[in-house]
Amino acid sequence: MRKLIWTLVIVAIVAIFGSRAWYLYQHKETGDNVVKIGLLSVLSGEFAAMGEELNNGAILAAEEINQEPSNIKIKLQIEDGKAVPKEALSAFNKLLFSKIDTAIVAGDNQILPVAPRINAEKIPTIVTAVGSIGYLEQNKDKYMFHFSPSNYYCSYIVGQYAKNDLLLNKVAILQMDSIFGKEGTKGFINGYNQQPVIIEQFQANEEPRATVLKVLDTKPDGIYITGYGPSYISAIKRLKEYGFEGVILSEPAVSNLISGFNPREIASGNIFAEAKDLKSNPVFAKFNEKYTKRFGKSPTTVSAQGYEAVYMLSKAQKQNPQQIQVGLAQIQEFDTLFGKVYFLNDGNSTFDLAIKQMQPDGTAKVVKE
């Protein structure tokens, strides 16, 4: 009897999931004007905060486009890749199963395993919120388009500024253990053109108190801190808490109101590189207002990337309704919340960046263009 019950339970579960899968497979929302965008995001694990910001930006853009009188309608499908290669691959295969027309992929650990699938299935894809552009080496058929301010380049110009303008001689580096953090360190050292006094790593899910104290022991005149998320914010908090009086050089993320982070109190004085006219841009102010109204919190750079990625795909669809890839390749210049973005032949993009300093009132002032 027990065996029979267990068998029935298993058969019922399989039948429920199977029929749902079959329904989704058969009922694709089709039509010439419906663009189905698969968003491979990170919704659980250490980088979930970033994924949520990205999704919100993309959802807002899709809602706006769908309200426009134009013919194009966006159907957004979001899957969680957990920033783990096997999960990312599985989630991307699920998106392919749902017959997406095009995709947005976020995160270094996600784009690298799915890049061969993008090429094999010929899915035009915008890659965003990544630290490294290493995947572009696999972009042989030009199906991947990089849309993310390069952490390497942002850090490179901050390094140059530290050396040539601030004349810092003894810089220490606090780096989050991730591709994003490592790209930042590489860029900074190359721009600074000198070895730092110390490089210390902290984990994405740790309270970096001890690491910060170790770095402060070297008595640097400047600390470059690279990373993202709660532990990164915590490291900046600790530097201020322990009375560090030197210059804090940081990431564009410092200008964001990310979870639990109030730049007015914490990041005031920090030097970082960011898109030149991000906050002063009136379009950004409007986006900020709409986003805050919809999600009850301020947007971040990552939200803006998700938002713009959807708009870019809809523009590509308008330019070439039959082949989004061709439409994307035709976009050489795109006016975004980050100012003008220029696309290169290999799929990479460049942004107009400037060195900024956080002010006590929470705004960022351009100190060098």
Next chain:
Amino acid sequence: MTYVLHQLIMISIYLILVYATNLVTGLGGLMTMAQAAFYGMGAYVYALVALNMPVGFVASCGISLLVAGLVAWILSKVVLRFRGETFVLATLAFQMIVFTILDNWEGVTGGSYGLSEIPRPSLFGWEVSTVPEYVLLSVIVAALITGVFWVMLNSPFGLSVRAVRDNERAAESLRISPQKQLSRAFVISSVLASLAGCLFASYVTYIDPTSFSLTESIFILCILLVGGSGNIIGPFLGVLFMILFPEGLRFLGLPDESAANLREIVYGTILIVLMYYRPNGFKGIYSVK
């Protein structure tokens, strides 16, 4: 369709991993936390050989299995001095060491960047380049390993490892050397885990340390516990459940904003309920302490 085929490949790879763990945990009664370390070692050695030496798939796998076997043999001299919780801690420490090496030895392993563009297998002129071809390869390998495990289960070796598990003293009185038998089981288990690593690396074509973390070791162990250890059917049921169920939850049609978190909650709840009603797993004959 690729999505379904992808699940079949993952089922095959995890089946090998779980049979490997079953050898030490189910038959030997020792809860190992180092499976992901050998899985990763297999993947990395395979990738490094395949990327730097044009020796072919079989030779690359061979080198990878050899390295894993050698490391496991040396490790077994140390960790098999311990039993129970101490053994768990010793293997856990090894897992942490391997993960740290993979994450930080950037010049060799690529560190957090991992290794990409790992070549797909080519077997005696057969280029395994498409997903259906890879399904065929992985299912054949998994079937072979299942066969080997089935033979091993009732072989004199399998029986002596089980005897050691049930009563070490009694086994010794029958001239069975617990150290020798457990060491053999540990080495074979590590070699099989590294084979799964080779298959994984050549299929995904990109590997990074996050795929071989402690979480992965725990996941492998969970599959075994849910399915039931010490036999051949349990691991199979465990793999089917633990791989397919979370994927099935993707089809629940939950709202995008909360789907991922809700899925994790549903998954966790079902696991708790399952372990409450089936503490030995679906088909367990030995309860891991």
